[in-house]
Amino acid sequence: MKYKIFKNFKEANKHYNFSCSYQIGSCVNDKGVYRSFSNMKYEKDIYKDDFNVIYYLCDHENVKKGFLLNKKYNTKVRVFLKVNTNITYDLGLYKFDKYYKNYAKLVR
Numbered sequence: 001m002k003y004k005i006f007k008n009f010k011e012a013n014k015h016y017n018f019s020c021s022y023q024i025g026s027c028v029n030d031k032g033v034y035r036s037f038s039n040m041k042y043e044k045d046i047y048k049d050d051f052n053v054i055y056y057l058c059d060h061e062n063v064k065k066g067f068l069l070n071k072k073y074n075t076k077v078r079v080f081l082k083v084n085t086n087i088t089y090d091l092g093l094y095k096f097d098k099y100y101k102n103y104a105k106l107v108r
Contacts, residue, residue, distance in 0.1 A: 003089040003090055003092070004089070004090040005087060005089060005090075006080075006087075006089075006090065007087070007088070008085070008088055009080060009082060011088070012090060013035075016035070016078065018035050025038075025060075025063075026060070026063045026066065026077075028062055028063060028065075028066035031069060031070070031073045031075045032066050032067060032068075032069035032071075032077070032096070033066040033067055033069075033070055033077045034075070034077060034078065035077065035078050036056055036077050036078075036080070036106075037079075037080045037082065038056065038080065038081045038082070039081075039082040040081065040082060040083055045103075046103065051091055052107065052108045053106070054079060054091075054105075054106045054107075055104070055105055055106075056079075056103060056104045056106055057103055058102060058103065059102070064099075064104075067096045067099075068096075070095070070096040076093040076094060076095055077094050077095075077096065077106060078090065078092070078093055078094075079091045079093075079094050079106065093108075094107060094108055095107055095108075
């Protein structure tokens with residue numbers, strides 16, 4: 001699968017006109033999490049099945065609540081992946097499936 005490539009996350013955030021700061025991992029509104037940023041450098045998140053499934057580590061309560069809103073309103077999350085300092089991939093839209101331990105399971 002081909003992914004849209006940005007030089008950094010700030011550029012990706014600007015491209016989609018996201019209202020929250022590019023320095024925040026996940027952005028939440030009244031319909032749930034609408035954007036999440038994963039950084040391979042810290043190896044917190046788990047990627048399965050050629051990025052078709054992502055276990056996104058949720059370490060903030062507002063993000064956990066946000067994913068539950070995604071389920072309620074059937075809204076999707078746009079996920080970005082920082083590979084290195086010069087490459088950020090737009091992995092596309094994912095649905096929140098469920099929580100597993102401290103992870104949100106996101107599927108295409």
